[in-house]
Amino acid sequence: xxxxxxxxxxxxxxxxxxxxxxxxxxxxxxxxxxxxxxxxxxxxxxxxxxxxxxxxxxxxxxxxxxxxxxxxxxxxxxxxxxxxxxxxxxxxxxxxxxxxxxxxxxxxxxxxxxxxxxxxxxxxxxxxxxxxxxxxxxxxxxxxxxxxxxxxxxxxxxxxxxxxxxxxxxxxxxxxxxxxxxxxxxxxxxxxxxxxxxxxxxxxxxxxxxxxxxxxxxxxxxxxxxxxxxxxxxxxxxxxxxxxxxxxxxxxxxxxxxxxxxxxxxxxxxxxxxxxxx
Amino acid sequence: xxxxxxxxxxxxxxxxxxxxxxxxxxxxxxxxxxxxxxxxxxxxxxxxxxxxxxxxxxxxxxxxxxxxxxxxxxxxxxxxxxxxxxxxxxxxxxxxxxxxxxxxxxxxxxxxxxxxxxxxxxxxxxxxxxxxxxxxxxxxxxxxxxxxxxxxxxxxxxxxxxxxxxxxxxxxxxxxxxxxxxxxxxxxxxxxxxxxxxxxxxxxxxxxxxxxxxxxxxxxxxxxxxxxxxxxxxxxxxxxxxxxxxxxxxxxxxxxxxxxxxxxxxxxxxxxxxxxxxxxxxxxxxxxxxxxxxxxxxxxxxxxxxxxxxxxxxxxxxxxxxxxxxxxxxxxxxxxxxxxxxxxxxxxxxxxxxxxxxxxxxxxxxxxxxxxxxxxxxxxxxxxxxxxxxxxxxxxxxxxxxxxxxxxxx
Numbered sequence: 001x002x003x004x005x006x007x008x009x010x011x012x013x014x015x016x017x018x019x020x021x022x023x024x025x026x027x028x029x030x031x032x033x034x035x036x037x038x039x040x041x042x043x044x045x046x047x048x049x050x051x052x053x054x055x056x057x058x059x060x061x062x063x064x065x066x067x068x069x070x071x072x073x074x075x076x077x078x079x080x081x082x083x084x085x086x087x088x089x090x091x092x093x094x095x096x097x098x099x100x101x102x103x104x105x106x107x108x109x110x111x112x113x114x115x116x117x118x119x120x121x122x123x124x125x126x127x128x129x130x131x132x133x134x135x136x137x138x139x140x141x142x143x144x145x146x147x148x149x150x151x152x153x154x155x156x157x158x159x160x161x162x163x164x165x166x167x168x169x170x171x172x173x174x175x176x177x178x179x180x181x182x183x184x185x186x187x188x189x190x191x192x193x194x195x196x197x198x199x200x201x202x203x204x205x206x207x208x209x210x211x212x213x214x215x216x217x218x219x220x221x222x223x224x225x226x227x228x229x230x231x232x233x234x235x236x237x238x239x240x241x242x243x244x245x246x247x248x249x250x251x252x253x254x255x256x257x258x259x260x261x262x263x264x265x266x267x268x269x270x271x272x273x274x275x276x277x278x
Numbered sequence: 279x280x281x282x283x284x285x286x287x288x289x290x291x292x293x294x295x296x297x298x299x300x301x302x303x304x305x306x307x308x309x310x311x312x313x314x315x316x317x318x319x320x321x322x323x324x325x326x327x328x329x330x331x332x333x334x335x336x337x338x339x340x341x342x343x344x345x346x347x348x349x350x351x352x353x354x355x356x357x358x359x360x361x362x363x364x365x366x367x368x369x370x371x372x373x374x375x376x377x378x379x380x381x382x383x384x385x386x387x388x389x390x391x392x393x394x395x396x397x398x399x400x401x402x403x404x405x406x407x408x409x410x411x412x413x414x415x416x417x418x419x420x421x422x423x424x425x426x427x428x429x430x431x432x433x434x435x436x437x438x439x440x441x442x443x444x445x446x447x448x449x450x451x452x453x454x455x456x457x458x459x460x461x462x463x464x465x466x467x468x469x470x471x472x473x474x475x476x477x478x479x480x481x482x483x484x485x486x487x488x489x490x491x492x493x494x495x496x497x498x499x500x501x502x503x504x505x506x507x508x509x510x511x512x513x514x515x516x517x518x519x520x521x522x523x524x525x526x527x528x529x530x531x532x533x534x535x536x537x538x539x540x541x542x543x544x545x546x547x548x549x550x551x552x553x554x555x556x557x558x559x560x561x562x563x564x565x566x567x568x569x570x571x572x573x574x575x576x577x578x579x580x581x582x583x584x585x586x587x588x589x590x591x592x593x594x595x596x597x598x599x600x601x602x603x604x605x606x607x608x609x610x611x612x613x614x615x616x617x618x619x620x621x622x623x624x625x626x627x628x629x630x631x632x633x634x635x636x637x638x639x640x641x642x643x644x645x646x647x648x649x650x651x652x653x654x655x656x657x658x659x660x661x662x663x664x665x666x667x668x669x670x671x672x673x674x675x676x677x678x679x680x681x682x683x684x685x686x687x688x
Binding site: 011014019022025026029030049089097100102108111112115118120121122123124127130145146148149181206209213217230231234242246 | 300301303304305306307308310311312314315318319320321322323325326329487490491494506508509510511512513514515516517518519520521522523524525526527528530532533534537564567596621624625627628631632642645646649650655658659662665666669673
């Protein structure tokens with residue numbers, strides 16, 4: 001969208017004004033997150049600039065404090081378990097939904113992705129009341145089940161998206177050559193839809209790692225996850241230790257994003273190659 | 279029978295068997311997820327919805343009173359049998375410590391009932407034998423007030439609309455008519471209004487900010503686009519708490535924005551930018567912006583530039599070409615983005631709780647408030663029903679036109 005040579009003065013002014021506008025929007029988007037990172041290396045206790053010196057003391061604090069270490073451990077347990085469950089359940093269901101034709105398919109899909117649309121506080125309240133009856137509040141199992149349900153819709157959506165272009169004659173070819181259904185799935189279908197599965201799994205893990213509302217309702221003190229620890233930290237006593245944790249989470253987000261971008265581009269490249277070949 | 283017929287039939291059978299196998303396969307693939315969702319999601323949601331009207335625990339605490347009041351006309355005071363029943367119930371419920379819970383529920387309808395029940399329950403031992411009517415009225419004259427008995431009878435039904443009504447600022451009057459609550463007690467209608475207002479404002483802000491950004495991304499060179507996309511996705515993937523925290527730091531009195539403005543001499547005192555409505559708008563718009571920009575961008579990226587150029591060559595001014603040719607083609611993106619942002623904003627809890635003041639809290643906050651601080655599950659569920667109805671109705675009205683499932687997720 002370069003400025004043409006014959007542009008009028010008005011067009012020229014608008015061209016630059018528009019660029020400045022977009023730059024301001026972009027700064028609004030990225031700047032606040034970036035301000036956290038230097039502050040987390042502050043050697044003083046203040047939460048504002050200028051820095052009083054550079055040190056790693058708050059990072060040391062995260063590692064040394066039992067509370068934060070426990071929160072990280074809890075989040076990893078819950079995140080990994082719910083990610084595995086959500087991915088397994090979501091992938092198989094996506095394959096089943098994609099292959100079969102039946103009435104009410106749209107409704108079923110809408111129901112299965114409803115945890116994504118229903119306000120979190122409603123899911124949290126419903127699970128809290130239900131878990132109170134069956135004794136699953138304040139347990140790992142309860143939080144894992146809750147996060148499985150919240151993360152599963154993302155797996156369903158990403159896997160369904162990769163299945164859209166899937167060529168089922170490959171499955172028939174495998175079967176006609178004598179392979180049983182399970183080997184066909186693991187050796188033919190799975191490698192082809194793997195990018196979708198991996199993105200879905202990452203979505204599920206990120207959802208669990210970022211989820212506060214449900215945990216706030218159903219987790220006891222012994223099962224505090226990282227976001228819950230941060231939430232009460234921000235609310236009660238905002239210390240620089242939280243900034244160190246936040247910086248780690250920003251780095252994690254960056255890694256997540258790069259991996260997903262890589263997967264997406266690989267997928268696009270493969271699709272383009274397949275289109276040329278086909 | 280001809281050989282051909284046999285072959286046809288066996289082919290037919292084979293086809294049918296194959297179809298059946300396919301069906302079994304689909305069921306066994308979808309089944310496990312559906313079962314887990316049913317047990318751990320849909321049943322809990324259903325139970326929560328029922329909880330908003332469920333009043334059966336009252337009959338467990340005051341069973342005799344419930345029976346005795348069935349035949350009471352509701353005019354004047356009930357007879358001795360009702361008084362005897364309430365005494366019998368209190369004698370059991372007070373030592374069992376269930377009376378306080380019942381008192382709290384009745385107190386929700388009629389202020390003063392909690393203290394009445396507890397005070398009476400405490401004195402049951404010294405009450406002596408029947409008749410009880412006079413004795414109870416002497417104990418507390420509220421027992422001689424027909425209003426309390428109306429509330430008692432209403433409060434002992436298995437299903438109550440009391441909490442749902444209260445969630446929209448309605449109540450029963452002493453004749454069992456539904457009326458508005460007195461003005462000084464009316465809070466929920468304004469909370470619902472505020473929730474819609476904040477969500478709408480945030481949606482409009484996201485559109486105003488997101489549209490130019492998406493447009494720029496869709497029309498600029500690949501390297502600029504990639505840089506913007508990386509920034510956008512980094513924000514999208516960063517934890518909600520981290521983003522909210524960063525706004526607290528940036529907007530606080532000694533934060534970057536205020537120090538910058540102070541150093542320029544534009545202001546002489548720090549502006550109050552956080553823990554109020556301004557903070558809520560700034561942070562919520564930031565958090566939800568990617569949900570506006572991503573669908574807009576994916577629609578805009580598919581619009582070829584020659585439409586606008588054609589309009590221009592046919593004599594349209596740049597503004598006319600943009601608003602009459604380009605903008606209508608982006609409507610699907612606008613719809614998807616606005617719906618995503620608006621519906622999510624309606625249910626927001628964490629961000630307003632952290633960067634807002636007491637007057638900026640939305641419906642979700644009060645659901646959590648009634649669970650964690652008041653332990654009033656009926657009221658929490660009722661507000662949950664209201665929130666679900668709000669989200670559901672917007673989704674039903676607009677969701678048909680906008681395909682959410684097709685939305686690109688980064």
